Every structure is written in structure tokens, then in C-alpha cells.
Amino acid sequence: MIWDVSAQKLLRHGRRSFTLDITFASDARRLVLFGPSGAGKSQTLQLLAGLSLPDVGHIRVDGRTLFDSERGIALPPQQRSLAYLFQDYALFPHLTVLQNIAFSLRAGWLNPARALKHEAVARWLEAFELEPVAHQYPAQLSGGQRQRVALARALVAEPQALLLDEPFAALDRALRLRLRAELLELQARLGMPMLLITHDEEDIACFAQDVVQIREGRIVGAEAMRVG
Ligand SMILES: Nc1ncnc2c1ncn2[C@@H]1O[C@H](COP(=O)(O)OP(=O)(O)OP(=O)(O)O)[C@@H](O)[C@H]1O
Numbered sequence: 001m002i003w004d005v006s007a008q009k010l011l012r013h014g015r016r017s018f019t020l021d022i023t024f025a026s027d028a029r030r031l032v033l034f035g036p037s038g039a040g041k042s043q044t045l046q047l048l049a050g051l052s053l054p055d056v057g058h059i060r061v062d063g064r065t066l067f068d069s070e071r072g073i074a075l076p077p078q079q080r081s082l083a084y085l086f087q088d089y090a091l092f093p094h095l096t097v098l099q100n101i102a103f104s105l106r107a108g109w110l111n112p113a114r115a116l117k118h119e120a121v122a123r124w125l126e127a128f129e130l131e132p133v134a135h136q137y138p139a140q141l142s143g144g145q146r147q148r149v150a151l152a153r154a155l156v157a158e159p160q161a162l163l164l165d166e167p168f169a170a171l172d173r174a175l176r177l178r179l180r181a182e183l184l185e186l187q188a189r190l191g192m193p194m195l196l197i198t199h200d201e202e203d204i205a206c207f208a209q210d211v212v213q214i215r216e217g218r219i220v221g222a223e224a225m226r227v228g
Pocket residue numbers: 011012013016017018035036037038039040041042043044199
């Protein structure tokens with residue numbers, strides 16, 4: 001099973017609370033978690049990424065246990081081998097395109113594998129046609145280029161899977177169509193499992209092999225267990 005998630009978490013903020021209680025399993029390499037605003041999609045992605053931990057449950061991706069409350073396993077984010085593409089891409093404004101992409105590799109920047117890592121950055125610059133803008137800053141890029149930089153930065157560390165938070169929401173329609181097609185092509189090329197969260201039904205039509213629907217912190221509908 002590629003995605004095997006069963007997790008409960010009580011979120012509290014002052015007097016407000018929100019219960020996340022999600023269980024789904026899917027063998028789809030292109031899985032969409034679909035639901036309205038406030039349903040708990042981002043919170044679910046954060047649990048997968050390890051940015052927050054469930055109270056109880058388990059999270060397995062492609063056979064690897066990332067979290068299991070019964071077995072006392074809770075891998076930190078950097079050991080999960082998952083890349084997280086944030087909705088606003090979260091590029092560093094003071095770093096160039098090249099530096100943004102290389103940032104994921106910074107821990108080993110000065111070690112003997114340096115040449116190899118330069119090679120990986122160069123490969124992704126080329127793959128996403130970013131060489132002409134390698135020395136520009138995010139503010140000087142188009143929306144599509146920004147998304148490609150964010151994808152390159154996510155992929156350069158060779159993650160096991162990619163988590164995408166509403167990657168097309170901020171784009172105009174023409175760009176959205178183009179980047180959806182690019183993402184499909186990328187997924188086909190890499191074969192990497194991808195989980196995309198969205199409230200846009202068009203993302204389902206264009207991208208999903210399988211859909212998990214979420215409402216008010218819970219998974220609804222039989223689709224949750226369908227294998228794509
Ligand atoms: N610390 C917290 N305490 C209480 N409630 C919280 C906390 N964090 C988030 N929530 C609530 O959890 C719910 C789910 O939030 P989440 O961001 O996951 O929704 P979403 O489906 O991603 O929505 P959107 O598409 O608008 O980003 C929201 O109602 C939010 O207010």
C-alpha cells in the first residue's frame with residue numbers, strides 16, 4: 001500500500017477545538033485529498049510531513065512507517081524523505097533560483113559529495129528550463145517559474161514522495177492548465193507517489209487516480225478505499 005494513514009488528533013487554540021480523525025488507504029501514485037476550506041486538508045498533510053504528530057494512529061508511505069503510536073515510532077520531518085510543496089511555494093526571497101534549489105542540500109554543501117550535489121542542482125535547473133533565470137530572485141519570476149523552482153527545490157533531495165498543498169490555487173487559468181499538465185508529465189517520468197490536497201474539482205479530473213474526500217476532519221465516501 002502506498003498511502004496507509006489512520007490518525008487522530010485533537011487541535012486546540014484557546015477555546016476552539018477541532019478533531020481530526022482520518023483513515024484512508026490507497027495504492028494510487030496520484031492521490032487527491034479533496035474537501036472544502038477548513039475540512040482539515042492542510043492539517044492532514046502536516047501529519048504526513050511530520051510537522052505535527054497525531055495523538056494516536058499510524059502513518060505509512062510506500063511501506064515505510066513514519067509514525068506509529070503503538071510502536072513508539074515518530075520520525076522527524078527530515079527523516080521522512082517526503083518533499084512538501086507549500087501553497088505559496090515559500091521560496092526564500094533573498095536567495096537566487098539556484099540558491100533556492102541548492103538550499104535542500106545545504107547540510108552537505110562543503111562535504112566531499114559537493115560536485116555530485118552541484119550536478120543534481122544543474123540537472124533540475126535544466127529539467128525545468130530554469131537555466132536562463134538561475135541567478136534571478138523569486139520576485140523577478142513569473143508564477144509558473146516560481147512553481148517550477150519550488151518543485152525543483154522539493155525534488156533535488158530525491159524524496160520518496162511529494163506532498164502538494166493546493167499547488168494551482170494562486171494561478172490564473174491558463175497557467176493552471178499548463179502546470180497541471182507539467183505535473184502529470186513529471187509524475188509519469190519519475191513514478192514518484194504524489195498526494196495533492198485541493199478544494200478544486202478540476203484538480204481531481206486532471207490529476208487523480210484516486211480521491212479521498214474529507215469533511216469536518218473526517219474522511220467521507222467509499223472512494224477512500226478504491227485502488228487507482
Ligand atoms: N491549533 C488549532 N486549534 C484549533 N483548531 C485548529 C487549529 N489548527 C487548525 N484548526 C482548525 O482546523 C480546521 C482545519 O484546518 P486546515 O487548515 O487543515 O483546513 P483546510 O482543509 O486545509 O482548509 P483550507 O483549504 O482553507 O486551507 C480549521 O477549521 C482550522 O480552524
